[in-house]
Amino acid sequence: HVAVPAHPVTIAAYLIACADTVTEAGERAYAPATLAHRLAAIAHHHRQTGHPAPTGDDLVKATMAGIRRGYATAGDRPRTPRAPLLTADILAIVDKARANSAGWADEVLERRDTAILLLGFAGAFRRSELVALTCGDISLHRLDGLHIKLRKSKTDQEGRGTVRALPFTPSHTSCPPCAWMRWAQVVAAFDTGGRPAVIRLLRSAEPLAAHVCRGTRPRMVPASPLLRSIRKNGHLSDTALSGAAVHHAIRRRAESAGYDPEIVKQLGGHSLRAGFVTQAFRNGASAHAIMRQTGHTTPAMLEVYAREHAPLINNAVTNLGL
Structure with a gap:
């Protein structure tokens, strides 16, 4: 042939x-x-x-x-979509991750995983988009919060680029800009002085009791990857985290937070993006408003999330008077 x-x-x-x-x-x-x-x-x-x-x-x-x-x-090879992580899930997992940090090495991992969870959820990122972010892609706007430049995505193969905004939130524990700042401090310290600088940073860091997102932005190398793998001794890698590592980090954190093993098996990197769409629908957001953040070009894909994860939203079955 x-x-x-x-x-x-x-x-x-x-x-x-x-x-x-x-x-x-x-x-x-x-x-x-x-x-x-x-x-x-x-x-x-x-x-x-x-x-x-x-x-x-x-x-x-x-x-x-x-x-x-x-x-x-x-009934062969049925589609098995990832279960969404909603706002309550994200907050519970983040709180448990912080509570389980027993030393500086644990805190390094917690800061990175918290950044993955809060940035990925609030930004409705695909895991491929998350791991492709560089330090220079993120800027801190004094009114909006984080401006994250997405240079390329699944629906933007030509790389025209777009900006996603992640706002400040009333609570410092769930604030995406705070999560980014805490992880950016670690990245900047490591790139400047290696492991000893990271240890000094964490030993002198203030307890997590207030917002840190209004502080001085750490000086980072713009072209360096934002999310990186972390060795057991606390060393950060020079290369970007893989999409599979994001998948495993989410499952590991959910398992540590006490989630049922069967639920953990349904989670993955796409749980953050699916959770954003599902939570937004449940909170009354319009398809257009959701698409502004997710980057979907048509509402058709959003309907898939609505049918699978929020089937009672705008469903006439709730108006039957039963």
């Missing part, structure tokens, strides 16, 4: 072969979403080489639709 340009019959046969592939346990090896990603990759490579994409052919579309129906009928 010719790879590029590929004939639609070849693409259809490839899809069927993938759908028929099973693991040693007898389960389907590939989910429909995986096949859709592969179709997108095939289309991309065809366009890059100046050929029309065969994935738009009616035969390919009909084959993919048939595979989805077959999966649904057999």
Whole structure:
């Protein structure tokens, strides 16, 4: 078979072969979403080489639709969306993380994980967007709070960029700018003086009893990654945290906060973004207002969150008088 340009019959046969592939346990090896990603990759490579994409052919579309129906009928590889973390969850997990900090190394990890939770939730970030942030992407506005420049996202592949604002909050324990400031202080101290500087910072730090977001912004290297992995000895890495590490940090913190193991299994990096949309809907926000923060281009994707996580919002079943 010719790879590029590929004939639609070849693409259809490839899809069927993938759908028929099973693991040693007898389960389907590939989910429909995986096949859709592969179709997108095939289309991309065809366009890059100046050929029309065969994935738009009616035969390919009909084959993919048939595979989805077959999966649904057999109950194979069902979609398992991440459970959302709502405001009460975020606050409970953050409070427990701070209470469990027994030394300076624990506090370094707590400051980073708290920044992940509060920035990721309030900013409705995807985990890929979170780990791509650099120190120079964030500025502290005296009225708005944090201005976070998102240089590129899933819906902005050309990198036009956008700014997400994370406001000051009445409580210092849940204030995203405070969480960023506390972690930024650690990053700046480490980049300047290494581990000894971080230890000096934390030993002389004021107890967490008031806002710190109005203080002097730490001097950081603009191009350096904001979120980084932390070794057991307290050393920060020079490279950005991975998306998988964000996923594991959220699960680890939820488990430490006493969440049921079955619930912990449903959590992940997307729980912060899903939680933002769900909580906003439950609090009466409009789809347009939510889209301003999430970056969704149409309300259709928001409806998925509403159906799955807030099914009673704007639902006539609540007006039946039962």
